[in-house]
Structures are given as C-alpha cells and as structure tokens.
Amino acid sequence: MTATAPQPPESQQPLPPGKLGLPLIGETLKFFTDSEFARKRHAEYGPVFKTSIFGAPTVFLKGPEGNRFILSHENEYFRVSWPPSVEKLLGPLSLALQSGHVHMARRKLLVQAFQPRALAGYIPAMEVIGDRYFQAWLEQGELTWYPQLRSYTLDVACKLLIGLDNGANTRLGELFESWNAGLFSIPINLPWTAFGKAFRNRTGLLREIEQLILQRKQQSKAPETAVDALDIMLAARDEETGEGLSIEELKDQVLLLLFAGHETLTSAIASFCLLTAQHPEILAKARAEQQPFIGQALTLESFKQMPYLDCVIKEVMRYSPPVGGGFRKVIKDCDYGGYRIPKGWSSLYQITSTHSDADVFPNPDVFDPSRFDATAERRAPFSHVPFGGGLRECIGKEFARLEMKLFAARLLQRYRWELQANQDLSMVVVPTPKPRDGLKITFSQL
Numbered sequence: 206m207t208a209t210a211p212q213p214p215e216s217q218q219p220l221p222p223g224k225l226g227l228p229l230i231g232e233t234l235k236f237f238t239d240s241e242f243a244r245k246r247h248a249e250y251g252p253v254f255k256t257s258i259f260g261a262p263t264v265f266l267k268g269p270e271g272n273r274f275i276l277s278h279e280n281e282y283f284r285v286s287w288p289p290s291v292e293k294l295l296g297p298l299s300l301a302l303q304s305g306h307v308h309m310a311r312r313k314l315l316v317q318a319f320q321p322r323a324l325a326g327y328i329p330a331m332e333v334i335g336d337r338y339f340q341a342w343l344e345q346g347e348l349t350w351y352p353q354l355r356s357y358t359l360d361v362a363c364k365l366l367i368g369l370d371n372g373a374n375t376r377l378g379e380l381f382e383s384w385n386a387g388l389f390s391i392p393i394n395l396p397w398t399a400f401g402k403a404f405r406n407r408t409g410l411l412r413e414i415e416q417l418i419l420q421r422k423q424q425s426k427a428p429e430t431a432v433d434a435l436d437i438m439l440a441a442r443d444e445e446t447g448e449g450l451s452i453e454e455l456k457d458q459v460l461l462l463l464f465a466g467h468e469t470l471t472s473a474i475a476s477f478c479l480l481t482a483q484h485p486e487i488l489a490k491a492r493a494e495q496q497p498f499i500g501q502a503l504t505l506e507s508f509k510q511m512p513y514l515d516c517v518i519k520e521v522m523r524y525s526p527p528v529g530g531g532f533r534k535v536i537k538d539c540d541y542g543g544y545r546i547p548k549g550w551s552s553l554y555q556i557t558s559t560h561s562d563a564d565v566f567p568n569p570d571v572f573d574p575s576r577f578d579a580t581a582e583r584r585a586p587f588s589h590v591p592f593g594g595g596l597r598e599c600i601g602k603e604f605a606r607l608e609m610k611l612f613a614a615r616l617l618q619r620y621r622w623e624l625q626a627n628q629d630l631s632m633v634v635v636p637t638p639k640p641r642d643g644l645k646i647t648f649s650q651l
Contacts, residue, residue, distance in 0.1 A: 220547070272554045300461055324505065324604060359381065380413065384407055438450060473527050476524070484572055495511070498618065514613060520572060531553065620651060
C-alpha cells in the first residue's frame with residue numbers, strides 16, 4: 206500500500222462580493238451601455254467584485270496590485286481570453302489568442318517588425334501620409350476630425366504593415382471597417398447584426414490579405430531590404446525549427462496587426478488633439494518645445510529630445526487609455542485580496558480604473574503631463590499600463606508611440622486646430638474612447 210501525498214485544502218476564502226445579473230446574459234448589456242459600470246461597482250463593493258458578462262462569471266480587479274497579480278501569473282493562474290465576438294472575428298491563429306510556448310515563439314517572430322531599425326524605416330512613409338492629410342484638412346478648414354483620423358491611421362497601418370497605399374479607400378479598407386465594427390458586440394450571427402456583418406466580411410477581408418501575401422511571396426526580400434512589416438514577417442524564421450509563418454497564420458496575424466495599429470491609435474491621437482485643445486497652456490508649452498525642430502527631418506533621436514511631448518502623450522494615455530482592460534481565463538483556483546477566484550471563471554485587469562484611482566494618481570480628473578516629468582515621484586509597477594504588461598504587453602507599443610509622436614510633432618510645428626462650439630465632447634467608450642459628436646474642429650496653418 207503506497208502513501209498518498211497530502212492534498213492541499215480547498216481555499217476557505219469567500220467569493221468576491223457582487224451580483225451575477227440575469228441568466229445567460231448576466232450584466233453584459235449594462236457593461237456595454239454604462240461607461241461607469243466598473244466605477245459604480247467598485248464604489249459599492251471595493252477593489253474586487255464579481256459579475257457575469259459574455260456568458261461567464263467574471264472577477265474585476267482594480268489597481269496596480271490587481272494588475273500585477275493577473276499580468277504576472279500568465280500560464281499559472283490565468284490564460285489570455287477575449288469576449289466571444291473578438292475570438293471568433295480575430296481567428297484561431299491570431300497571436301492575441303495563442304498562449305504558452307506557441308505564443309512566445311510567434312511573438313519573437315512578429316516583434317522583429319517593431320525593432321528600432323524597422324521603426325526608423327517607417328518614418329518617411331508616415332510623414333508622407335501625414336502631410337497628405339494635413340493638406341486636405343487645410344483645404345477643408347472646418348471638419349469632423351475623428352472619422353478622418355480613422356482614415357489616416359488605417360492608411361498608415363496598411364502602408365507600413367502590408368504595403369497597401371491609400372488603404373482606407375480600398376476594398377480591403379471597406380471590409381476592415383465593417384469587420385472592426387462588430388469586434389466588440391454580442392455574438393449573434395444574423396444578417397442584420399453588427400457581429401453577423403463582421404463575420405461575413407471577415408471572409409472577404411482574409412481573401413484580400415491572402416492576395417497581398419501571395420504577391421509579396423513571389424518578390425521575397427531579405428530582412429535587411431524589407432520595407433514593411435509583411436516583408437519582415439515573411440522572412441522571419443523560428444529560431445528552434447527554422448520554419449516561417451504559414452499563409453493561414455500570416456492572414457490572422459496581419460488582421461490582428463491592422464486592428465492594433467488602427468483602432469487604438471485613432472483613439473489615442475484623437476484624445477491628444479482634444480485634450481491639448483482644451484488646455485491651451487499645455488498646448489503652448491508643447492508647441493514651444495517643437496521650435497528647434499521646425500524644418501528638420503524627424504528621427505528616432507529627435508524624439509528623445511522632446512521630453513515634454515513624451516510627458517503629454519503619457520498623460521493622454523493615462524487620462525483616456527484606448528483600452529480599458531484585459532480579460533483572462535482562470536485556469537487554476539487562486540486567492541486575491543481575501544477572496545477566492547475559481548477555476549473556469551474569467552477575470553479582468555483594469556487600465557482605466559487604475560489610471561483614474563486617486564490613490565495611484567492624485568487628482569486623476571486633472572490633465573497634468575507634469576506627473577510624468579523627471580522630477581515626478583516614482584509609482585508602483587503596473588500603475589501606468591496603457592499597453593498592458595507582462596508576457597502579453599502590446600507587441601506594437603513602440604510603433605504606436607512613434608506614430609503618435611510623429612503626428613503630434615508635425616501638428617504642433619505647423620498647424621492650429623480649434624474646437625467648434627455646440628458639440629458633445631463626452632466620450633463613447635466602447636470599443637475605444639471617442640468624442641460623441643466626432644470632434645468638430647476648425648483647422649488652419651500657423
């Protein structure tokens with residue numbers, strides 16, 4: 206008779222406070238429609254609460270420690286998870302859905318497209334596209350800016366990720382916008398629903414991407430001569446197996462990169478434009494910093510000499526983060542904050558709630574770039590997490606920072622933008638924050 210190893214006792218901690226809502230749908234509708242959903246429940250229940258959204262009991266954790274707990278225990282207690290609509294529309298081979306060894310191996314391949322050498326090569330194309338849009342806005346004078354910023358970021362993403370010019374005005378761009386509109390929706394696959402339209406358009410979108418991949422494979426370039434991310438991804442090889450990405454996987458990865466390089470960047474750039482227009486003293490200081498660079502070619506080194514612009518952009522990403530948080534599937538029972546989080550539930554680490562916590566950022570409702578300057582007090586890790594953290598930190602964060610800084614620098618150096626009266630500047634927050642009336646402005650030359 207062999208001895209049996211003693212089994213650890215089940216956690217005696219209670220489940221987090223909160224309510225699960227209606228059968229099946231839980232509180233999903235409230236989550237979608239109430240921008241104060243998490244704040245209200247944290248006020249009632251504290252830093253940890255339970256609810257049910259997207260068909261699963263879900264625990265919300267708030268603050269740097271909550272972020273650290275989830276983001277530092279990837280593959281131990283948690284595994285990446287997305288709402289069902291996102292999982293179905295991104296595709297099974299997407300880096301966003303991969304985990305463990307496969308995720309790490311694929312991440313090493315894809316990150317090559319966002320190394321400093323690659324980023325430096327992207328600057329000229331970004332400048333050309335930006336100048337084309339700036340000129341068009343000058344000619345219009347008065348415009349609703351947000352939709353046009355969407356076109357700008359889609360053009361940049363299409364050009365630098367897959368080599369497609371004027372992507373917003375192509376068949377791929379049309380399909381992409383419809384697909385994107387259904388990403389964060391209730392996954393009811395009927396012809397008239399946002400999800401149903403997106404699901405059908407995914408097929409056409411992948412067909413367009415596949416044609417671009419096949420054309421590029423015939424031109425096969427060495428990594429050192431690559432001109433965009435697709436070239437780099439086609440040339441990349443797994444360091445263990447020597448294998449590259451299959452066409453099927455490339456399609457899902459390209460789709461993910463287009464989404465990541467478009468939706469969230471549009472939100473961040475629009476927030477920069479809105480917040481600086483609302484704070485003229487900050488705008489003036491940021492503009493003054495740009496004076497030595499007027500007429501110069503901008504480089505990665507140039508941006509290192511713009512510390513105030515860096516602070517402004519960090520504060521934009523704190524004040525109005527493009528992504529509100531991230532879902533994880535609980536793969537092993539764990540305890541946090543005096544509560545039990547059961548295996549099989551979902552969890553959500555929170556970016557917006559952390560960034561707006563007065564215990565983390567004093568006077569969080571004040572837009573204040575100085576909180577990020579060199580004299581600022583050091584904060585706890587996982588306090589400022591606009592790009593997530595841990596093993597799954599946003600792979601394109603340096604691409605995003607570069608695009609934001611380049612756009613902002615050119616804008617500050619040459620142009621004036623003023624908010625028009627009688628518009629609703631409150632933010633719609635799903636899927637990413639945007640001004641409700643689309644950001645109506647008057648645009649002119651300095």
